[in-house]
Amino acid sequence: MLFQIAAISLKEFKILIKDLEALALLFAMPVFFILVMSFALEGVFETGTANHPIEILLVNLDKGPMAKQISKDLETVKGLRVIAEIDGRALTRHRAEALVRERSSPMAILFEHDFTESIERFLVSSKADLPRVFLTIDPATNRQLLAPVQAAVGAFVERRIAIARQIHQIKERFSEWGNEADAFMPSQAVLSEPFSPAVDLAILSPAGTASDIRPSATEQNVPGYTIFGVFFIVLPLAAGFMRERHDGTFQRILAAPISKWTLLVGKLLPYYIINLVQIGLMFTVGAFVFGMHFGTLYGLVPISLALAACANGLGLMVAALGRTEAQIGALGVFFAVVLSALGGIMVPTFVMPQVMKTLSQLTPHSWALSGYHDVMLRGLGFADVWEETAILSGFAALFFLIALWRFRFSA
């Protein structure tokens, strides 16, 4: 039986090698995606860091000192770059809106001419309107990007108002002292100094995970597009069965004294090996071209073995369900592309609505990605990824069962 499995596998390899273009495509496609998407999405993953700060426009029409002080405060924030002037001229509302509209900048902050006055009114009368800051935003701006900017602006404005309130209260308390009360006031020089961060927010990973690794665009994309590429094996695998049926060679194999298992194992083994080579190659490209962290090998191996089994199972299922080449093509593309999108390969699941997040859990892609991220980004090992491995193996078993149920072992 082993001889027969080896014979079928060798034949399959020979045929695959004859079609080098198709084989090259199988390897080139995920590499291409990894390169393009890593470079293209570098901004998304790096934006907000000191190297790639978020640029925000600031239009200061305030006649008082408050907006200017808040502007200085914002300039101290790492990951933000405040642009209040262009070509040596202060930004106007009109210009800032035009820049946002043209998508040159994601957002603009506007302080009205009575901003300082509005704060003072608010301090003396609780019935006065709240001081208002305007944020002009490109509707396409990523909400994830917007949230920290909103938080920073809000925090600095509130902090300035809090200090102004304290000064106002001190002045009221010591009003009978006349000018002597000024002795208790902080000097104007001190008040106009920009705030330095009042607290150091140290970001830590949970205990048991590697704390010093932050995901780069590559570390997000390499596992993602590797999974994407691995599932593309569905197409040549299923088409291979269809071709055998069409050419009549399947009949001849069925007429030979071999078992169904010999036939299936012999047919699938080359594709399984190709999948593993694909995974190895993609991760090697990630490591050598982009300096990607691998994580632990004994964590990656079980996920990879289960992932390849899953892709092969899916391929066999498509071969069993498809009755024509067109059906196989459509089913193959559906499973390879649509499940990838749903599984968080193309769009991270954290930006998906809840219902889509739930649906993504029904795809093997999502679990494979989660497993790889656990190993690569969270530094976890085999003991911690057994759940993902088991679920992937479960998917593989399900696909194989459906395939065996529907597969036609007859001419």
Added chain:
Amino acid sequence: MTGPMIFVKGLKKAYGPSVVVHGLHFQVERGECFGLLGPNGAGKTTTIGMISGLIPPSAGVVQIDGISLSAHPREAKVNLGLVPQEFALYPALTAMDNLVFFGRLYGLWGRSLSDRAAYVLKAVCLDDRAHMTVSTYSNGMKRRLNLAVGMLHDPAVMVLDEPTVGIDAHSRHAIMNSLKDLIRSGKTLLYCTHHLWEAEALCSRVAIMDSGRIIAMDTPRQLILEHGTGLIHVDLEHPVHGHLLETLDRKGAIRRLSERFTGFQFQSPRPNVDLERVLKMAGECRTAVRSAQLLEPTLETVFLNLTGRSVRD
């Protein structure tokens, strides 16, 4: 073992309510070439598929050299060499690669495999093309290689489904010679074809199938004696004139007739007499005859007689 090489009893295949093979019963003796004849759709390929273990029968028994195909498929298949109607070859691989692959499925390995592959390639006159990819082969060469693959593991029984379809005279000749060699060497052949002259040349017995049933089974000679009639083929200058056919029919000059655009053919137990009558009647009907041909009784006329249509219809 002394029993029949192929034993078929009550073999039936139904797809839902549609029965395509109705309870066949026949056996093929050792060293016999047995022909399974019939037009397209007669159920020949389905029958061969069931005998080769490719199609599960709905009912019935198939034994190869006394081994039940359903109970012991692997043991039974070892004795069986299939030459399917399709080329059943990997076009991307060379002839030798194809043979090596299929040989390994039958447990051949190493020197015995390469010797056997070289032998069958020589037997079908392809030994000088062994290392060419099959995609560069002509149809005739593919047919010959198809036969070589079936012969590769030296099976006691060979099942051949239309092995000469769509090929040139040279390849047909090479295949016929190879088959005669196989018969001489004592192999058992189940030969499925609609080229009836091939069956006459090769088969010691034939079964004629129509609509999933065997309607006659005997030696070709005996079938011709029992059911064969002479065949008269008449070509006219102009399209067939209805009046002439009606006259022929009315005066009892024809028994079974097939009509074509500018001609017709009919069977006659007394062809010489009837040919004269037809020519005379054509003259009376003022129909110009371009040619008239008188054919000896053959399996073709046997088939026409039994089924009322030509095997190629």
